[in-house]
Amino acid sequence: MSEETSPPARTGAQAVERALRVMRALEESGEPLGITELARQTALTISTAHRMAKTLADRGLLAQDPITERYQLGPALVALGEKAAQRLGYDRALPALRELSATTGESINLGIRAGNDVHVALHVPSPQPLRFDQPAGTTVPLHVSAMGKCLLACVGEIDDQVESLGSLPRVTDRSITQAKKLKAELELVRQRGWAINDEERNPGVRAIAVPVLRGETAVAAIAVQGPSIRVTEDRLGDIAAELTRTAGIIAPGLGPYTAPK
Template sequence: MSPKIEDGRVVGAQTVARAFAVLRLFRDQGGDLGVGAVAKELGLNLSTTHRIVRALVAEGFLAQNEDNERYYLGTGALLLGQAAHSNFGLDVVYPALQALAASTGESVNLGVLAGEIAVVVERIESVQPLRFTQPPGTRVPLHASSMGKVLLAFNADVERRTLKGVNRLDRITPKTHATAASLRADLAMTRARGWSTDDEESSLGVRCVAAPICDSAGVARAAIAVQAPAVRMPDARFDELGPQVATAAKEISTLLPPGHSF
């Protein structure tokens, strides 16, 4: 049966969008929430919020804590996440991420392209007491991160779409590239050596090295990055870590089944 359409819009699309917004809120908050808090965060009225929450409970994507009447992500969300984890090939690549974290002593991220940003989908935390936290689900700017820049450098379509007609770039820190020309020079260097750097461009005090995970055509669909506090990553360590990260990224690309796309 085809969806009902009125005035060019799919009937019920707004409700679906709101349900996804509720699920994203629970994902990002990482704890239980009451209906009032959900309504306030999303700018919805209480009755609408309650209907959406109850529908998600009925489908198993939310569950209710009977002690405080708050809600939390249910088994439906867990099973969906596990299926996505497997479909992304994360079970296969996780050992390689662990090995890179162990050999470098630093945190390791796996990120994938999601439109005009990159999203962290897996992370291995450093055992060091001083570290930067960037949990799965974190949205990463393409122009101001090692992961984002390596995705731009090895995906011509994304680079063209991101920088077309752009002269000035949003500066997140004083070290972020301010112009498209400056960023393009960085991307050319990244392509030449096979890995990128982030010299406190997205967060002051944090430096990173990343390499692309490419498909059979050599196009980057994902990337891995090693993060460390700037005090543990002087310039010389960029040259040490770059080849290590690039080797790990190539290993991961060989582990994925033919035709796999993040």
């Protein structure tokens, strides 16, 4: 076979991307999956899905039921997650976030930027029966998230941040879909120190967020979110003050971890 007609060699990056697709499919499934289901959900061939799943299971990143032969997330991920939480400071942040939830009566999230999305790293549910939950591990678009606005407003030039997003899809009739309007909103966030998501992603849900800063740069953001009938305009100032206090508590512990000598 000539060089021109030879199939392109698989790259290491491609293999990693495929492995991540398999793990993400299992994360989102909520139940073990067989190879045929994995192949369908990841758009991989059955042979590729089988090879990826077996390799990941051999390393403990997946676990296979010996009877059903279905796969689920594996025990090695537990250890990795615990170490990541420790080194990123998330385990040290949780007590303060739980206190914030108790003080405000609402659900709390801590998020970081992942491309054009906010990745929810920590979640503390509200004690109220009527509440809004954004579970850890989920992602939401930056431009329709209070945490996202903080992460955009407090990293670099606002114009550059907004232009890097490209189009701004509408999620609800209150979503900001114009770059000029989003830039103005981010300038306001930078000026007053907190952001609001006023039913821009979920009707009937309002969120307030502040950046968690290292110097003048946001390394994360934290948000209080709940039904608009409880998170009313007259509460915004008090909630923002509680968020700012909590951000100051957790900021020193977030970020790179250095093991004690």
